[in-house]
Amino acid sequence: MATGGADQGTGGSAPLIRFEAVSKRFGAVAAVETLTLDIAQGEFFALLGPSGCGKTTLLRMLAGFETPSEGRIFLGGEDIVPVPPHRRPVNMMFQSYALFPHLTVEGNIVFGLRQENIGREEIAARVAEMLDLTRLQGFGGRKIHQLSGGQRQRVALARSLIKRPRVLLLDEPLAALDKKLRAETQFELMELQRKLGTTFVIVTHDQEEAMIVADRIAVMNQGRLMQVATPTEIYEQPNSRWVADFIGEVTIIEGRTTAPGAVDSALGPLAVADSAIGPGKRLWLALRPEKISMSGHRPAGEKNAVAGTIFEIGYRGETSAYKVRLADGSLMKVSVVNVNARGRAPYAEGDAVWLSWPPDAGIVLTG
Amino acid sequence: MRDERNSGGWGRRVIVLVPYLWLAIFFLAPFVIVLKISLSQSVLAQPPYTPVLDLTAGWQGLKTFAAQLSLDSFGLLASDSLYLLSYFKSLQVAAVSTVLLFALGYPIAYGMARAPKAWQPMLVLAVVLPFWTSFLIRIYAWINILQRDGLLNDVLMRLHIIDTPAAWLSSDTAIYIGMVYSYLPFMVLPLYASLEKIDESLLEAASDLGCPAWKAFWLVTFPLSLPGVAAGALLSFIPIVGEFVIPDLLGGSESQMIGQTLWIEFFSNRDWPVASAIAIALLGLLLVPILFYERLQLRSLEGGRA
């Protein structure tokens, strides 16, 4: 089981970025609380959490726009807290893009390069390369207000990447895009990151996005780290009820261990795969909706089977989300792929059904 | 239903027509009259110019009227160096004042824009308040300070910077002080308005891309404040060219600004045609800056409506 708070899995080599016991207070409010985190070179790292969890503050401290109240931040082994933003090898893509309205597309992209001592040919070469990479060829002379949302986003990306930073920070970069464009851009970002090998740190409140793009995710809540792990680990092996509930859909059942592999709950005796916990301990079982099978009759041989009536069906095209009311009054969430042609639903609201799952499908949580 | 739409249309027309007619009658039409008077000749009569347009005399009256118009007044302006010098001096004073206003006004406006958000309305009020307490009074206050036995000389003598009272009044220096003092709000407020609109994230982006603070100011803040600079400059330059009160009360007798010349021609010499010619020439001189200002205003209006 993964634990939160300490860093996880940078793979042996020294981390590129290290937050060491960093705190940030705004007046009496602590936005970030004694946080320690490592990010590896070449990672696509996501900071995920609800509004106000401190993820944006953390990002801005890395960029240099906020100074930690306590703690240190290391980049490549060097303490960067005393370094002002314009001298950090870190570049940021702003949520509002922050494109300069009085400059053209090319003027915006070249802006950062002009601050360094780079020769004209080199600049021209990099600009051409960047316009290619972000598919903005031919747009160089346009003014910002003439561009669509997606095009502006690419200009903002080009402007940051052309400086070849060690770290690229992305502050909710896809929030303003529509769903289809967002999906395409997520893919493009991943490709770009792979091609360039630059460390990307993205802040997002969209879980799906974090899971798609990131190599590892840090889930934050109220200024603290809840869990830092790969997307699969976070989804399949959350370390707490909070994380299990925050990510995806879940049904949580409270119970008490009776014997190794056996748990007593409001739904009756249940079988779990984890036998490491001693008897008489209180625990919670987290069940993901896609791991539960639904049938019209009691399945034979299943140790975990409960009866219920369908309370609500939420049709989502690819899947349907069923809410089933069980004997003790609680609701269980089940997700079923709509395999039937023409969307013929196998069940309707009010039907009596049996829900079952294998012992190892349930995630055992002690906190 | 039909009534409602009709009355709506009628109402809309009234809304536009009322100010339109007022301005057409009391602002636009008078200029035509000034033009006509500038083409007339001075005469000892009431009104003190000829010819007088008599519509009752019909077509013949119109022809005699047209025949009597002359460009004499304009000829006088072109030939007598007094007028040319006045125009030149006015442009010079206006240009220098505008530069001084910019140099003093920009830091003030910039400081206001960077103040804590809660303080800004109060700062705006503080800058505007003197402007609302009477222009004449404030010029008068400067007379108090600048006169021979006034406060400035008193302070300077006590500090032993000078031995005898200097003549601050009746000089170009006094004029510049008066101009800068009176027109400062006209420069500061448009500047502040455009500076305040600049999104902070643009400066963060500049910093992120490698600009130290001064460079971010020069490459991002200043260019984006240019509309405010243009508005402030025009709102100062154009009226200062025609200023009367400040040079009259604070200036010396060596040279006159064109506003004073016009005043004297009208009130002292009772030469209405020449005064009108001065006004027309002044209008012609200022036409380009005025049109520029109109364009600026329209553009900001459109930008706002978008």
Next chain:
Amino acid sequence: MKRGPSPFNIVSVALGLAFLYLPIVILVLYSFNASRLVTVWGGWSLVWYRELLNDAAILSAAWISFRVAFLSATAATVLGTLAAVSLTRMGRFRGRLLFSGMVYAPLVMPEVITGLSLLLLFVALNTDRGFWTVVIAHTTLTTCFVTVIVQARLIGFDRSLEEAAMDLGCPPFRTFMTITLPLIAPAIAAGWMLAFSLSLDDLVIASFTTGPGATTLPIRIYSEVRLGVKPEINAICTIIIAIVALGTVISSLMTKRGASQREQAALGAQV
């Protein structure tokens, strides 16, 4: 722009404000100076205020000025608001370019030109010059200032409030009167105040367009000032400053309280 002021910023603003207020402060102080001379402090005294009360010429000029200012400010506010509405809400009507030209020109036009032209108009129309011609002249001059202030407020106004009202069945005119007008009222009030003080203050245009028996305060003060500094003038100036300052502070307090109440109501609705 938020980042917080640097010491340079603070000093610039402080020096700027000091420069603006210093002459006024000196003027006010000397209106209480018992001595006639500016360089000699004779102690606190209200003698000049007493002299002022005996100076009938100045008092009648002040009264005329106040009446002119009141009437012209009110007329200018009506015209200016109509003009602002025309420019921001009436779309592209025929003659809009000329209209906007006429509306904004007085902002920059030298006063000697406008004063002269108005006088010549009155002469051509054979009207007697006096109180009412000054009122007309001041109205024409100050309308543009009202327009600029009200227009700025109308542009920043949240149209969705008007749209919501019309969606609920309110015809456009009534929407304007019951929704828009109350919310832009502070701007209209500010426009009135500005027009009032501009009129109270105007020397040049009043000089051109006035007639016998309609001597305004600035004209009176101007003729006295040319003869030299007179302490009674300090006194009347101080009184005017006090009135305007008081009026401004009161109106800004009222605006702030009204605005915060409305803001809270709007925020409450959002939650």
